[in-house]
Amino acid sequence: MNTLQHDTVILLFAQMPEQQIRFKTFTEEHGPELNKQAADLLLQHTLFVAKGSGIPLVVIYPERQEGSNFGERLANAFQEVYSMGYQRVICIGADCVDLTPADLLLAQDALSKGRMVVGPGTNGGAYLVGLHIDCFDPEALAMLNWQTDELLNELVLYGYRMQASMGSLTVLDEKTEAGSGADLSRQLNILPVYHHLHRQLSAILS
DSSP: OOOOSOSEEEEEEOOOHHHHTTTOBSOSSSHHHHHHHHHHHHHHHHHHHHHHTTSOEEEEOGGGOOSSSHHHHHHHHHHHHHTTTOSEEEEEOSOOTTOOHHHHHHHHHHHHHSSEEEEEBTTSSEEEEEEEGGGOOHHHHHTSOTTSTTHHHHHHHHHHHTTOOTTOEEEOOOBOOOSBHHHHHHHHHHSOTTSHHHHHHHHHHO
């Protein structure tokens, strides 16, 4: 018997800061240590936001990620969470400064009525992907062009193939993912100056 009180879970698919900075540079002027601090602030902020939604949270760091490429590792992470008994998975990364608990609750509501929800990134990617278990095809999901500007269009096509259209595919508001210092600076301009993350990251970036 499934004893879960919720059938929806947030999957944070993340790298540790020291791993993330191998691929992303948030500040070039102040060296690797401050770059790592920026990555750590983003991770801690994402954890804070996810927990603030009240939705159950599962974090899968690299030591639990299995697969030969990003798509395979992500699809396997979805599979692992579904195997826990959850029916609906909302997957996020640690790279969206203006993600809020309200966004996650909107995604939860969308999945309670439909089968797929996507949060589009301004660069053609996605900061959030939510799937009902009936809309999960691990092989097809793994083959999408993750971490490219083609991802958003491919996710929409994936939804149509999985019959997540006709009102069952929800697209949230567009947000910027922090893939570089320039992206991060644009995100900080959105946050109020009194926001704790604005103060901390501004000190690093400046």
